[in-house]
Amino acid sequence: MKNIVFKNGLISVAIIMGIQLITYLVYGLPNSSNFDRDEIIGYISIVACLLFVFFGIREYVLLYSKGSFLKYLGIGAAISLFPSMAFGAYSVVYYKWINPNFLKEYGDYQIEKLKSTLPADEFEVAKSQFMEEMALWDSVSSQFIIMFLTVFVIGLIISTLSALYFQLKTSKNG
Template identity: 35%
Template sequence: MKNTVIKFGVYGFVFALLVFLSGLYFGQDVDYSWGEVIGYATMIASLSFVYFGIKHFRDKENGGTITFTKAVVIGLLISLFTAAGIALADFIYTTLINPDFFKEYTAVMRQEGYKGEIPDYGSGFMAMIMFLTVMIIGLIISLLSALILQNKN
């Protein structure tokens, strides 16, 4: 199980880091709503390694069987790697590539009529929020993958 988690976790980490960072960098002129779509699509694509990791473990390392619980655990562990990749990409972007991101985002929100407070929590906090967001999506994908791939025979 450890080898599968590390292998597919690293795949997810590298994919998430490179694709999310590329999307942020090359999408700087894209409307924020489209940026969100691209961001969530990248998260889901990165988390596809959860399904493939569980399937690999079931078929190649565990004799064609896997329980629901073990599949969820494998999925969540792979999700940790992917979430770390997205969070790191977000942190790099908001500290090195576009340190004015929060000011720009606040200006756009004000321009669109948002009147509430938009605090600048800083890059570290926002990276943590991205990590947690990916983990929540990873939990959902892990549960769905476990339901699809489980068999106790």
């Protein structure tokens, strides 16, 4: 089982980091003209890498025939830890060294977006809420935790759905 988790976890890391690298090589670093596109690419890379949660559980079922929902969930969660840790660490490196102006540029972009879509009274409230949220990003530990949890929570959802699928499939066949 450890080999299954390790192999699929590393493949997940390669996918999430590979998509980021390819995106930068093709489009360059994000700026206000492409923040929305890059956010979509980011979520696509998260889901794409976490497909290996399903494949890892499937590999376990093919090798060992039977397991429990919790066993499958554990395998999926363990695989999810790999890209979650990698993306959390990558985010810290990105915000601190690769593109240290990103948070300011992204914050300015979001404030302009709010300003253009909200009435003045609602804008001030939304702006102050947004600024409070942006303050979290000033901390390296917060940057890591937020991005780790973003990937890990999606991984847990995929793990739960995959575990349920294989539990139902193996109980029907066995």
